[in-house]
Amino acid sequence: MRPKEDESSDCRFINIGEVDTFLSGQMKTFNIQDRPVVLVNVGGQFFAFADFCLHWGVRLSDGCLQGHVVRCKAHGWNHDFAKGEVIASDPPGDEGRRMITFETKLIEGAIWVSTVPKKAG
Secondary structure (H helix, E strand, O other), rough: OOOEOOOOOOOOOOEEEEEOOOOOOOOOEEEEOOOOEEEEOOOOEEEEEEOOOOOOOOOHHEEEEEEEEEOOOOOOOOEEEEOOOEEOOOOOOOOOOOOEEEEEEEEEEEEEEEOOOOOOO
């Protein structure tokens, strides 16, 4: 997917597309400054995060989505993108590792994603 250039007053955001083109429970990938990012619609709430597992870097967009959690297909690490952290790892011990997430906002029926990652915490 190719994001549209920024037309908002905040140049840190890019227009990803119209809200009605993203079904609930759907993951779509796009690039922000050559970084693969996943956009997820969970019941009308939109979340964006870097498309890699914190374990081996496998694409999370190839994983299994369950609510606010995406499970990596390689080793089953669970990433909670609403919290922005790993909630289950195998072997245990990496819970709490922070994901790279991006702010999203809706403007006049369009989804906008920040080009700057959220700060941890």
